[in-house]
Amino acid sequence: MKRIFALVAVVLLLGTTGAFAESSLTVMTRNLYLGADLSPVLAAQTPEAFFATVQSAAEQIAASNFPERAVALAAEIAEKQPHLVGLQEVYDFTFNGSNGPPPYRDVLADLMNALSAKGANYRVAAVVRNADLQIPLAGNIVGVLDRDVILARGDVATSVVPVSLSGCRSSLDGCNYQVAASAATPGGVITIERGFVAVDAAINGSPVRFVNTHLEERYPDPTNPVSPIIQSMQAYELISILSALPKHRNAMIIVAGDINSSPQDMIISEGTYTIVPPYQQLAYGGYIDTWDLRPGKPAGFTCCQAADILNLDSILSERIDVIFTDRMPSGKVKVNVMGNDESDRTPSGLWPSDHAGVVARI
Numbered sequence: 001m002k003r004i005f006a007l008v009a010v011v012l013l014l015g016t017t018g019a020f021a022e023s024s025l026t027v028m029t030r031n032l033y034l035g036a037d038l039s040p041v042l043a044a045q046t047p048e049a050f051f052a053t054v055q056s057a058a059e060q061i062a063a064s065n066f067p068e069r070a071v072a073l074a075a076e077i078a079e080k081q082p083h084l085v086g087l088q089e090v091y092d093f094t095f096n097g098s099n100g101p102p103p104y105r106d107v108l109a110d111l112m113n114a115l116s117a118k119g120a121n122y123r124v125a126a127v128v129r130n131a132d133l134q135i136p137l138a139g140n141i142v143g144v145l146d147r148d149v150i151l152a153r154g155d156v157a158t159s160v161v162p163v164s165l166s167g168c169r170s171s172l173d174g175c176n177y178q179v180a181a182s183a184a185t186p187g188g189v190i191t192i193e194r195g196f197v198a199v200d201a202a203i204n205g206s207p208v209r210f211v212n213t214h215l216e217e218r219y220p221d222p223t224n225p226v227s228p229i230i231q232s233m234q235a236y237e238l239i240s241i242l243s244a245l246p247k248h249r250n251a252m253i254i255v256a257g258d259i260n261s262s263p264q265d266m267i268i269s270e271g272t273y274t275i276v277p278p279y280q281q282l283a284y285g286g287y288i289d290t291w292d293l294r295p296g297k298p299a300g301f302t303c304c305q306a307a308d309i310l311n312l313d314s315i316l317s318e319r320i321d322v323i324f325t326d327r328m329p330s331g332k333v334k335v336n337v338m339g340n341d342e343s344d345r346t347p348s349g350l351w352p353s354d355h356a357g358v359v360a361r362i
Contacts, residue, residue, distance in 0.1 A: 024331070025203045025362045027210060028082040028338075029256040029321050030073065031355035032089045032107055034146075035064030037307040042183040042190060050186040054137050061093065061103035064309060065350060067110050072345075072352040074114035076338045077122065077151075080359045083203050084158075085122070085151040086212030086256040087111075094143035108149060121154030128174025128197035130214070135187055148174065148257070150199050150212050161198035161209060166241040173197050175241075177234040181220035181227070192216065196238055200251065207251035213238060215278050217260045226270050228277065231260055235278035239285050242326075253326040254362070255287060258303075258355065262318045263289070279322070287324040290360045293333040300337050302356040309351040314340050316356055323360045334361040 036057040044050035077085060092106040093099070099106050108124070115122050130146040152158045160173045168175035174197030182191040196213035215234050221227040242253060265277035276284070283289065291300050301316035323335065338344070340356040 025206070025208060026080060026082040026359065027084045027086070027254055027256060027323060027362065028077065028080060028357060028359040029086045029212070029258070029323055030076070030088070030339075030357040031214070031258045031321060031353055032066075032073065032087055032091075032111070033064070033069075033309070033353040033355060034061060034089050034091050035066065035103065035309075036060035042185060044185055044187075047186040051137060054135055054142065054187070058103050058137075058142065060308065062101075065102060065346075065348065066105050066107050067102065068346045068348060069350055069352050070107065070110040070114040071117075072339070073111060074118050074120060076344075076352070076357055076359075077115060078118040078120040080336075080338070081120070081153065082359055083153050083156045084125070084199070084201065084208075084210045084254075086210070087149040087151065088212070088214040088258045090127075090147040090149045092143070092145040092147070094145075096140050097143065108147070122151045123154060124149060125152035125158045126150040126160045126173040126197045126199050126212075128176070128195040129171045130176065130193040130195050131191065132193070133190060146193070148195060148197055148212050148214050150197055150210065152199070152201070156201055156203065158199040158201045161200055161211075161245065161247075163196070163198055163241060163245065166244055168237070168241060171195055177237055179230055179233045179237075181216050181230050192220070194234060196257075198242075200247070207248040209242075209247055209251045209253045211238075211242065211253065211255045211257075213255070213257040213259070215257070215259045215261065218265070218277070225268075226273050226275065228268055229273060229275050231278055232275045232281070235259070235261070235281045236276075239281060252329075252362075255282065255324040255326075256322070256358075258321050260320050262320050264318070279320075282322075282324050287326055288328055290323045290325060290329070290333055290335050290362065291319070291358070293329070294335050300335075300358075301340070302337060302358060303354070305351045305354045307354070309354055310349055311351075312342075312349075314342070314351075316340055321355055321358050323358055325362065329362045335359070
């Protein structure tokens with residue numbers, strides 16, 4: 001099915017184990033994974049195919065067993081005890097408006113319960129609502145709500161950054177990007193909203209602005225050579241807003257998340273378009289990739305395991321989950337990938353997510 005892209009006019013410019021020491025700031029980014037590949041749903045060309053792919057996706061999500069994966073994800077957080085955590089793909093699946101057995105889970109509630117069970121004291125500090133879909137299925141309504149969430153450790157005071165003051169599209173505590181990918185399906189036009197959210201905190205006496213985001217995938221329409229412009233425009237909007245928002249003069253800005261862009265991405269010149277990938281925009285814009293501050297330069301791949309997350313060996317092959325800072329951190333930086341070893345799999349053999357997580361001591 002041909003994708004329809006809503007493009008809003010904006011200017012486009014070219015490890016250790018255990019908890020980290022309290023003298024430093026520790027942050028984490030973690031994509032929770034919705035549990036299925038939705039490409040067949042977006043590509044369906046008939047009502048029959050659409051409903052069949054929705055049913056198949058629901059079955060895949062149920063099989064991915066988030067309640068079990070939540071225990072593994074909570075163990076990662078409990079081990080490292082980060083001050084702040086950026087979560088992506090924090091879905092709330094409902095059936096006729098209610099949660100129930102998988103797949104109809106609020107994964108945020110499941111994760112918070114798993115953290116509590118491990119004695120890890122965390123709270124929800126900020127949320128941005130992204131895609132919010134109501135999909136018909138056999139006379140019922142399947143609700144699909146995507147969120148990006150920031151968790152704060154219990155002893156870390158935070159305040160939500162009023163990003164809506166920038167004029168962006170306000171959504172709960174954060175903003176949705178002005179540009180989004182959409183697909184025309186027999187069930188209606190599905191718009192894949194993406195967003196960002198931020199909090200201010202003081203960690204060990206130092207002011208910090210922590211930003212969490214999930215950008216569009218590189219080719220949301222594989223048939224359209226300029227569809228990477230969507231994630232590129234989202235990155236430009238994010239960087240522009242962060243530079244314009246007032247903040248404490250000494251506050252370090254930390255940008256964490258799944259940016260669907262890696263150091264290997266190339267600038268695209270297609271017709272009248274020059275498309276700069278998100279990773280390169282951040283790097284050219286003065287942000288520092290904390291992974292590059294590691295000694296030895298290991299690959300640090302974070303994406304992606306098989307769609308059913310049952311592959312025996314890790315098949316991560318690209319680094320798209322990142323933690324950037326707007327200045328060179330003082331002292332030694334330690335950055336680890338988490339959830340990428342066979343020992344991290346759940347008792348039933350599931351990887352905690354199709355992504356690995358990244359945790360940085362800054």
